[in-house]
Amino acid sequence: MAVSTDAQATEQARPRTGNELLIVEDLKKHFPVTRGIIFQKEIASVKAVDGVSFSVREGETLGVVGESGCGKSTMARCVMRLLEPTGGQIIFDGRDITKLSRAAMRPIRREMMMIFQDPYASLNPRKRVGFIVAEALEVHKMGTDAETKRRVQELLEVVGLNPEHYNRFPHEFSGGQRQRIGVARALAVNPKLIVCDEPVSALDVSVQAQILNLLKDLQRDFGLTYVFIAHDLNVVRHISDRVMVMYLGQVSELADRVTLYREPKHPYTGALLSAVPIPDPVKGRERKPVVLEGDVPSPLNPPSACRFHPRCPRFREGHCDVEEPPLYPMGDGHLAKCHYPLEHWPLTEEEFRQPGRQAVAT
Amino acid sequence: MALLDVRDLKTYFKTDDGIVKAVDGVTFSIEKGRTLGIVGESGSGKSVTCLTIMGLNAKRNTITTGEALFKEQDLLGMGMRRLRQIRGNDIAMIFQDPMTSLNPVHKIGNQLTEAVLLHQDVTKKQARARALELLKAVGIPRAERRVDDYPHQFSGGMRQRVMIAMALINDPDLLIADEPTTALDVTTQAQILNLMNKLQEEFGSAIIIITHDLGVVAETADDVLVMYAAEVVEQGPVNQIFSRPHMPYTWGLLGSLPRLDAETERLVQITGQPPSLLRPPSGCRFHPRCPYVMDVCKQTDPPLKPVTGDIDHYAACHLDEETKDREATKLLAGMVAEARTG
Incomplete structure (x- = not known):
């Protein structure tokens, strides 16, 4: 039920403009929990991603935020086909890639690349930087050896590293420099889409700023499309055109950047925004965060509705725990999965707890 | 007289490549009931400063000079026995990573009571009651049941609360929190910072909070120390x-x-x-x-x-x-x- 309404709402709120590079429909990834050694029996499943739909237009950045365990990384890995989705559809550049075989995927892989979170773990410590960056070029048989070398040096220069460091090993670089190597590697085959999974979370603020600026410059110069995953709301706001908020494997809100941060509709987004410390001793201390109780529930046994x-x-007994809200359209492509969306922003604590208006008509 | 008065603190580590000057002449002081924020990039010496004050650096290969006067006694020149009386009692520390700083093979209740029994002349029963009281104070739901759980049965935010409970169990005068919220999500971070504020109001402790998040500093600290490459560059x-x-x-x-x-x-x-x-x-x-x-x-x-x-x-x-x-x-x-x- 919720699925079809979701899809309809999505359809209404977001008429296809034709320049979508990536369309994801009702994506699901369930990890089985089994018991028994010889006769394995599935006793439950962890619903890491459970019905996520969105699209990314060419040249834009879609930011994805959520607490740890909300399924944002799993979602990214399914989109990249690094994990097999349990259900749903992934359409990349007009082609349905959900069911493609490994061999059929191969030429598509050079169109979509990934930058990983941990620059210490994502580079092979025993390979030289030149090899790491050139590997994708060699896999896809793009160019001769001399051309490859020239291309790698050019890439190192583009990401702000010294091209002469071609022969060094990853351990000779600092965290920020390693992340630049990760960026160069992703750029090597001229991809259309880059999925960045928490690319700056492991870095210091000053280095983080360098990488964010670099990503923005590259997008401008090469017309890249990004899916940018992070848990830091400041970073996501800085880099994204549109932002998707995830909670327990589902989309809870999706809107363009300005709208989402200025007029959040979902109480979860509101709570996240109010929890971000502001680096200003006067403004920051006036801030009254809406403190959420408890932790994110287990996706093994997610709450009902x-x-x-x-x-x-804003929980209303007999409604919120009985009927699952669809992604209600809030106008202008803004979607929020809530029966009692926030009336305005910012809200006082009182207003936050007492939804003023009636529920949105279903 | 300040509660803690650190003067020209220097910590040098001898390594195979030469001497690493991890802290090079740091001076600051903190009064009761105040919060001092230390900010800087990784490797700027924020954590080493605090570890030195707590006497937690390995003795071998470490050269420490300067003074750290806590209630007019120098922590640096103090004997091990006296230092142990102060640590965990008058000065307590919350470490960055709640995943690795609790002992995984002991129940959290036992880890908490151990801290009480070491420093106070109480029975085991009293110590356990105190542990329960603190777990409730830091907002662990169903504390009576959770006290006999192992650390792996808690989430990250809950483990950090246990760490805070452990640090506060002997009503310390000075609490050193090394990146207490870095490993946590924003919503959990808000809960933990709220809690630390509330506890400070209640117990009047002084807090040193080490962080690289300027937002956290702006909202919690009274005074700020900016460190760069082992030195204080602004305060x-x-x-x-x-x-x-x-x-x-x-x-x-x-x-x-x-x-x-x-x-x-x-x-x-x-x-x-x-x-x-x-x-x-x-x-x-x-x-x-x-x-x-x-x-x-x-x-x-x-x-x-x-x-x-x-x-x-x-x-x-x-x-x-x-x-x-x-x-x-x-x-x-x-x-x-x-x-x-x-």
Whole structure:
């Protein structure tokens, strides 16, 4: 039920403009939990991603935020076909890639690349930087040896590293420099889409700023499309055109950047925004965060109906725990999965807890 | 007399490659009931400063000089036996990583009671009651049941609460929190910071909070210490640091932050990398990365000088005050203007 309404709402709120590079429909990834050694029996499943739909237009950046364990990384890995989705559809550049075989995927892989979170773990410590960056070029048989070398040096220069460091090993670089190597590697085969999974979380603020600026410059110069995953709301706001908020494997809100941060509709987004410390001793201390109770529930046994209801300050018994809200259109492509969306922003604590208006008509 | 008075603290580590000056002449003090925030990049010596005060550096290969007077007793020259009486009792520490700083093979209740039994003359029963009381105070639901759980049965946020309970169990006068919320999500971070504030109001402890998050510092600290490459480069009351920063490194830190209350097209970036502490740059250690570098910066290390017009505000920079005021105003005005349009 919720699925079809979701899809309809998505359809209404987001008429296809034709320049979508990536369309994801009702994506699901369930990890089985089994018991028994010889006769393995599936006793439950962890619903890491459970019905996520979105699209990314060419040249834009879609930011994805959520707490740890909300399924944002799993979602990214399914989109890249690094994990087999349990259900749903992934359409990349007009082609359905959900069911493609490994061999059929291969030429598509050079169109979509990934930058990983941990620059210490994602580079092979025994290979030289030149090899790491050139590997994708060699896999896809793009150019002769001399051409490859020239291309790698050019890439190192583009990402702000010294091209002469071609022969060094990853351990000779600092965290920020390693992340630049990761960026160069992703750029090597001229991809259309780059999925960045927490690319700056492991870095210091000053280095983080360098990488964010670099990513923005590259997007401008090469017309790249990004899916940018992070848990830091400041970073996501800085880099994204549109932002998707995830909670327990589902989309809870999706809107363009300005709208989402200025007029969040979902109480979870509101709580996240109010929890971000502001680096200003006067403004920051006036801030009254809406403190959520408890932790994110287990995706093994997610709460019924609205998954946010056990922690939600606006929870209404008999409604939120019975009927799952669809992604209601809030106008202008803004979607929020809530029966009692926030009326305005910012709200006082009182207003936050007492939804003023009636529920949105279903 | 301040609760803790650190004077010219130096910690050098002997390594195969030479001497690493991890902390090089740090001076600060903290009064009862106040919160001091220490900020800086990784490797700037924030954590080592606190570990040295707590006497937690390995004795081998470590050279420590200077003074750390806690209630007028020098912690650095103190014998092990006396230090152990103070640690965990008068001074307690919350470590960064709640995943690795609890013992995985003991129930959390036993780990908490151990701390009480070591420092107070009470029965096991009383100690257990105290442990329960603290677990409730830090907001662990169903504390009576959870007290007999192992650390792996708790989530990250809950483990950090257990760490805080353990640190507070003997009502310490000074609490050192080393990146207490870095490993946590924003919503959990808000819960933990709330809790620390509440506990400070209740017990009147002094808190040293080490973090690289300027947002956290702005909201929790009374005074701020900015560290760069093992030295203090700026210190003062929080309002003055944020409204009139007087050191290019502090400007860089403030400018490189994407923030919710301002719209920035391009972040100010500090170019280059933090220097190696094995061979720190000559003169001002920030000079290779500083956009305002002058000849004098390369030769002489600027001392911490009081900033005219401010109280207790010190900065280490050769730039003249007029330029610094102008640049700081420009930076902050830019942010405010952006906040309005954004």
